[in-house]
Amino acid sequence: MNYRNFPMVPRVIFGRGSFNQLNDIIAPKRLSINAPFIFLVDDVFKNNTWLSSRIPTSYDDRIIYISANEEPRTSQVDTLVEDIILNTKERPSGIIGIGGGTILDLAKAVSIMITNKGETKDYQGWDLVKNPAIYHVGIPTISGTGAEVSRTTVLTGPERKLGINSDYTPFDQVVLDSELTKDVPTEQWFYTGMDCYIHCIESLTGTYLNAFSQSYGDMALQLCEEIFLTDNLSRVDAQEKLMMASWHGGMSIAYSQVGVAHAMSYGLSYLLGTRHGIGNCIVFDHLEEFYPEGVKVFKAMKKKHNIVLPKGICANLSDREFDIMINISLSLEPLWENALGKNWKKIMTPKKLKELYQKM
Incomplete structure (x- = not known):
């Protein structure tokens, strides 16, 4: 090894x-x-x-x-x-x-x-x-x-x-x-915070997971849930804790990798210029099949903070544009392998990926 x-x-x-x-x-x-x-x-x-x-x-x-x-x-x-x-x-x-x-x-x-x-x-x-x-x-x-x-x-x-x-x-x-x-607008605060939350879910449920990644990922996930789901945190506390969640979330993927949401978000970003944080949220919202518990909690956070995600961003794309997104996304092989294992190509076919993008 x-x-x-x-x-x-x-x-x-x-x-x-x-x-x-x-x-x-x-x-x-x-x-x-x-x-x-x-x-x-x-x-x-x-x-x-x-x-x-x-x-x-x-x-x-x-x-x-x-x-x-x-x-x-x-x-x-x-x-x-x-x-x-x-x-x-x-x-x-x-x-x-x-x-x-x-x-x-x-x-x-x-x-x-x-x-x-x-x-x-x-x-x-x-x-x-x-x-x-x-x-x-x-x-x-x-x-x-x-x-x-x-x-x-x-x-x-x-x-x-x-x-x-x-x-x-x-x-x-x-x-x-x-x-x-201190002056970050609520929506931006949510989207960027969710980038951290999604890092954790993808790292903690991935095939690359190890004790090093898990120790950081667990801490970041706990902080995210506290920040985005509890009512009694002061603004200063929330700012301090999210800064540490971001640090721990970044560390959790040093020895592992992200997964489906990031791989698909890269495709959206390349073709449509969708910002990374909001792109992750748009994708993650449709990934119950891969991250059932994580998506359930994400939807609860979204509801609590009155966040409405854009819909239909892929509605008018041509087959060629879908192909560009799919190729960009599928080229990120370590992300797919972490999410779905060595045989990921049998699970995530171009057809399956297109069906997922069409929901967005």
Whole structure:
């Protein structure tokens, strides 16, 4: 048996207000006054001085505001890397991502591509990155995706939606300050939180499950059920607990894998541009056959928070469009094997997958 030796985030700071220590954390990592820190920041904070005024810039440091309205793309990473290389005197001291899963994934990808030749799309897959990334820091402002802790950065490329999965992907430093999540709108909070919940269900019911994954998955699942089903949690408690659920949920898939909902959601995202969190919810809502207990609890959470999911998003698709989605989804073989076992191709045929998509 050959066991994988996975990296973890080596340094993490947790606590409300810990964002204020960012300067103390990154200052020792500055290589020179000509080697700037590049802050990639969700553009919802552009006019939010409560956060933007606290970003500790000096010398030639830059803040680049990025819209998270679309899923991150390989071409977007290439454009950012080119812009950074052309406009800095020396290689940057580090990349700091401040935002949700989209921004964190972009920060991880940019830090890798600054030190690796070629185009980002060439690195979509498993263990294709040759050179270590530059120093990179992740600061989530919404909880659930697990992007702050995972060894992947999920990107939509010209041919597929697939992560750069590598030992060089995880952040060198993470700042978990739940106060940064205080203004997240309810629907977005729910969809991203459900990304974490679905991670847990898929990991805990998968064929790849082991004690390492289960210990993290059990904890994340317990936290999710507490956050989304109990009435007496304070807002601050809920924010702190969801931040930890996201961390544990991300850790639970380090040694296992996600499953049917994620595999199908990637197809929706690639073809229709459906955001990851809501895509997972739309798919998971129809997966009683695979996750009966998990879907039952999900529907209870949805009802409790008055969430109405979009319907009929696949209603007007052509056969060719269905084929694109099906091919993208079925190409994610480790996810299907985790969910359904070694003989998954006999269970999840293109015809069966199309029938599932047609329900959405």
